[in-house]
Every structure is written in structure tokens, then in C-alpha cells.
Amino acid sequence: MRHIEALQNEDIEIQLLIEAIFLKYGYDFRGYSRAHMKRRIMRRLTISGIDSISEMQRLVIYDREFFEKLLGDFSINVTEMFRDPSFYKAFRKEVVPVLQTYPFIKVWHAGCSTGEEVYSMAILLKEEGLYERSQIYATDFNEEVLQKAKEGIYPIEAIKEYTYNYQHAGGKAAFADYYVAKYDSAILEPSLKKKVIFADHNLVTDGVFGEMNVVICRNVLIYFDKELQNKVVGLFHESLCNGGFLCLGSKESLRFNKYVDNFDPVIENEKVYRKKFGC
Amino acid sequence: MKYEAIVIGASTGGMNALKVVLSALPKKFSVPVLVVQHLSPRSDSYLVEYLSKACKVMVKEADEKEKALPGYVYIAPPNYHLLVEKDRCLALSTEERVNYARPSVDVLFESAADAYGRSLIGIILTGANYDGSKGLRRIKQCGGLAIVQDPCSAEADAMPKAAIQAVNVDYVITLDKIAPLLNKLTEEIGE
Numbered sequence: 147m148r149h150i151e152a153l154q155n156e157d158i159e160i161q162l163l164i165e166a167i168f169l170k171y172g173y174d175f176r177g178y179s180r181a182h183m184k185r186r187i188m189r190r191l192t193i194s195g196i197d198s199i200s201e202m203q204r205l206v207i208y209d210r211e212f213f214e215k216l217l218g219d220f221s222i223n224v225t226e227m228f229r230d231p232s233f234y235k236a237f238r239k240e241v242v243p244v245l246q247t248y249p250f251i252k253v254w255h256a257g258c259s260t261g262e263e264v265y266s267m268a269i270l271l272k273e274e275g276l277y278e279r280s281q282i283y284a285t286d287f288n289e290e291v292l293q294k295a296k297e298g299i300y301p302i303e304a305i306k307e308y309t310y311n312y313q314h315a316g317g318k319a320a321f322a323d324y325y326v327a328k329y330d331s332a333i334l335e336p337s338l339k340k341k342v343i344f345a346d347h348n349l350v351t352d353g354v355f356g357e358m359n360v361v362i363c364r365n366v367l368i369y370f371d372k373e374l375q376n377k378v379v380g381l382f383h384e385s386l387c388n389g390g391f392l393c394l395g396s397k398e399s400l401r402f403n404k405y406v407d408n409f410d411p412v413i414e415n416e417k418v419y420r421k422k423f424g425c
Numbered sequence: 426m427k428y429e430a431i432v433i434g435a436s437t438g439g440m441n442a443l444k445v446v447l448s449a450l451p452k453k454f455s456v457p458v459l460v461v462q463h464l465s466p467r468s469d470s471y472l473v474e475y476l477s478k479a480c481k482v483m484v485k486e487a488d489e490k491e492k493a494l495p496g497y498v499y500i501a502p503p504n505y506h507l508l509v510e511k512d513r514c515l516a517l518s519t520e521e522r523v524n525y526a527r528p529s530v531d532v533l534f535e536s537a538a539d540a541y542g543r544s545l546i547g548i549i550l551t552g553a554n555y556d557g558s559k560g561l562r563r564i565k566q567c568g569g570l571a572i573v574q575d576p577c578s579a580e581a582d583a584m585p586k587a588a589i590q591a592v593n594v595d596y597v598i599t600l601d602k603i604a605p606l607l608n609k610l611t612e613e614i615g616e
Contacts, residue, residue: 150543
């Protein structure tokens with residue numbers, strides 16, 4: 147029988163590891179979901195054949211390369227173009243008409259990972275005639291994925307699914323118009339990058355991104371504990387202009403958040419909120 | 426022994442099996458039930474509606490950060506892993522598939538074992554793969570109770586068979602016997 151003590155020891159080791167990462171590199175995972183962190187740490191432990199989390203802690207401190215690997219494990223980069231097509235469809239219907247009344251549109255895509263969802267939004271804005279007066283800021287703390295996002299090159303075998311998603315997301319053209327196939331890759335149309343600025347930004351430790359009309363942050367908050375969720379939604383609230391839109395993942399919500407009363411739900415099912423005026 | 430939660434994993438044939446088990450629980454069932462049923466990533470909320478209609482306990486899709494409460498059955502949403510935190514709040518994750526599945530039974534069982542320790546009951550029902558074996562082993566290691574549907578009574582026997590092979594399980598019983606056993610195990614509270 148696995149003793150309660152063994153479990154408690156593991157918890158102490160995990161806490162110390164996370165603390166070591168913060169002290170050594172400044173990356174702060176202390177407010178991340180602990181169940182999630184444990185899974186990621188245990189996964190790396192198994193892959194690397196390391197004996198214990200304490201041994202991993204030593205490696206993290208003395209071996210930057212190992213740390214970089216672990217850092218990659220901590221960010222979840224499962225994404226796809228037009229992921230949750232119904233979100234994009236609803237965005238076209240409910241949010242676009244409001245955006246059409248603005249002379250200039252600023253969109254912040256926080257936690258953009260490898261960029262698939264950023265380019266999806268670029269396509270949507272293009273088809274709605276808003277792209278030329280938009281600026282998309284796409285940020286992530288993981289430099290490796292940010293580099294991939296900048297390239298905008300995706301494996302060709304994903305295109306079938308992306309095309310399905312695009313069609314169900316209310317796409318107005320043919321998805322093939324937006325990429326060129328080359329060997330095993332689909333290279334996205336260069337104009338989709340024209341209005342996108344990719345930048346390194348850490349939601350936990352970095353500050354406000356000013357006067358946004360739309361903040362998109364999907365499937366990022368689920369990895370944070372309640373306290374950190376409060377902090378980050380506070381950051382979004384401060385970054386949004388009055389009446390600005392906050393778009394969360396379809397299984398995320400502001401229900402348990404401190405700022406719930408500062409937003410109006412716009413599309414309940416798709417978790418699109420609007421910052422209330424004057425608060 | 427006071428049990429505080431039940432986790433159930435099911436795959437092929439699980440819709441019917443879950444209905445048989447969950448519909449036989451009383452309205453005020455004394456512990457929360459957390460369920461992973463393998464589903465297509467694009468499926469809708471049909472499973473929740475289907476079970477809701479059949480059950481006396483409340484059946485809902487698991488929301489992230491909500492507390493697991495008695496009298497409720499929480500179903501993992503399609504395309505998300507379901508986990509339990511130490512404070513018994515639910516968590517969701519979009520991390521890669523485990524055993525080709527998202528949600529994965531192992532992910533739920535392993536995190537629930539950490540959260541509930543020896544006061545957890547784990548159940549493997551019908552299925553055509555081996556997801557859940559590792560998780561059930563962890564539940565046993567942490568002192569919890571392991572129940573597996575008798576492979577002979579399962580629509581697909583691979584998942585229960587794999588679990589029986591991997592774990593020294595406490596009960597191998599037919600589908601119709603599971604709910605009565607759960608009622609008995611959870612009634613013993615305070616005795």
C-alpha cells in the first residue's frame with residue numbers, strides 16, 4: 147500500500163521544485179493547478195528516467211537545457227485552426243457587428259501557443275472586412291512555440307480537420323485560399339501575418355496590454371488556481387477598453403471569478419463576455 | 426471505512442452500463458460520482474441529457490473549479506481531461522491524449538487517488554481498450570477500493586480484463602450488482 151506519507155513527500159518535492167524554478171529562472175508556476183503540474187512533472191520524470199522529483203530539482207538548478215524541456219512540458223500546446231467552430235460562428239454574429247462601428251480594432255490573443263487560433267481570427271477579420279484596420283497582438287511565455295507561430299507553417303495532415311472546422315465556423319471562402327501546400331507542410335498566406343505582432347509575454351508576471359477591444363484567452367485559465375485566475379482576469383479587465391470583449395475557452399467561465407460582476411455575458415455558451423462601462 | 430467519492434471509467438458500451446449503475450443510486454446519494462466515458466471529441470451534451478433523464482441523482486457536465494458534491498454525477502466534457510485537485514475541486518485540461526483518449530480514465534483516476542487517498546472507490550466498466558488500468562492501480566496503492574465489471578457481463582471485455590490483470594481488485598461483479606454494492610459501501614458511514 148502506498149502510504150499517505152509517500153504522497154505527502156511527493157507534494158513537498160513538487161512544491162520545492164516549483165519554488166526552485168521561480169528562484170532560479172523567474173518563471174512562476176506557484177499559482178498553477180497542482181493536479182496539472184503533478185501530471186506534467188511525472189510525465190517528464192518517466193520520460194527522462196529520473197529517480198525522484200528531488201533529483202529533478204537538482205537537474206533544474208544545474209542544467210538549463212533540462213529546465214527548458216520541463217518548461218515546454220508546462221505549457222500545453224494542443225491547438226488547431228478554428229478550434230471550437232461554434233465560437234467563431236458566434237463571434238461573427240454577435241461581436242463583429244460591434245467591431246464594425248470602430249475605426250480601429252485592437253485584439254490581444256493571450257497564450258497564443260503555436261498560432262493556429264491567431265491566424266483563424268485573422269482570416270475571420272479579413273472575411274468580415276475588418277482586417278485592414280485591425281492590429282492583433284499574439285503573446286505567449288514559451289519562446290519556442292512563439293517561433294513556430296511566427297512561421298505560420300503547419301503539418302499538411304492537419305489541413306483536413308482545419309477545413310472541416312473552417313466550414314463549420316461560418317467561413318465565407320474556400321479554406322484552400324489561405325495556404326499553399328509544399329511537401330509535408332501547409333504554408334499560410336503571408337498577408338495573414340501582416341497585422342499580427344508576436345511578443346513574449348507572461349500572464350503571471352508581466353503587466354497590462356493597453357486599450358484592447360478584444361482579448362482572446364482560450365484554454366489557458368483552466369491551468370491556473372482560483373487566485374491566479376482572479377489576478378489574470380483582473381489584468382484582462384484593465385487591458386480592455388469599456389465595452390471590450392473577453393473571449394474564454396468553451397469550458398471556462400467567470401462564474402467563480404472575483405471580476406464576474408465587471409462583465410456582462412454576451413454569448414453564454416461560447417463564454418464571450420463584455421466589459422461593463424465605467425467599472 | 427468512510428468513502429468520500431466514486432470514480433467510474435467506461436468506453437465502448439458505456440452509455441448503457443452507466444445508465445444501469447447510475448440510475449439505481451438514490452437521489453441523496455452520499456458521495457460525488459465522477460465519470461469518464463470515452464466520446465468523440467465533437468460530441469454534444471447528449472450523454473448528460475440521456476443520463477439525467479434516467480437518474481434520480483443530479484447529472485451534469487463537470488465545470489472547472491467547481492467543488493465535487495454529494496448527490497451529483499459529474500461527466501467529463503468531450504475533448505477535455507477531468508482531474509480532481511487536493512481541495513476536491515474539479516479541473517479540466519486539454520493536454521495531449523492519454524491512451525489515445527481525451528478524456529482519459531487514467532488521468533481522472535490518478536488525480537482522484539491523490540485527492541481522496543483511501544476514501545476513494547474506483548470502477549472500471551465495459552470498454553474495448555486498456556485505459557484506466559494504471560489509474561485503478563494507483564487508487565489501490567493509495568488505499569482505495571477497486572471494483573471491475575465482470576468481463577462476461579460487459580459489452581466490450583478488454584478494459585475490464587486489462588484492469589483485472591493489472592490490479593489486485595476487490596470486487597469483480599456483474600453490472601446489476603454494482604449499484605447495490607455502492608449503496609451498501611456508502612451507507613456504512615458512521616457505523
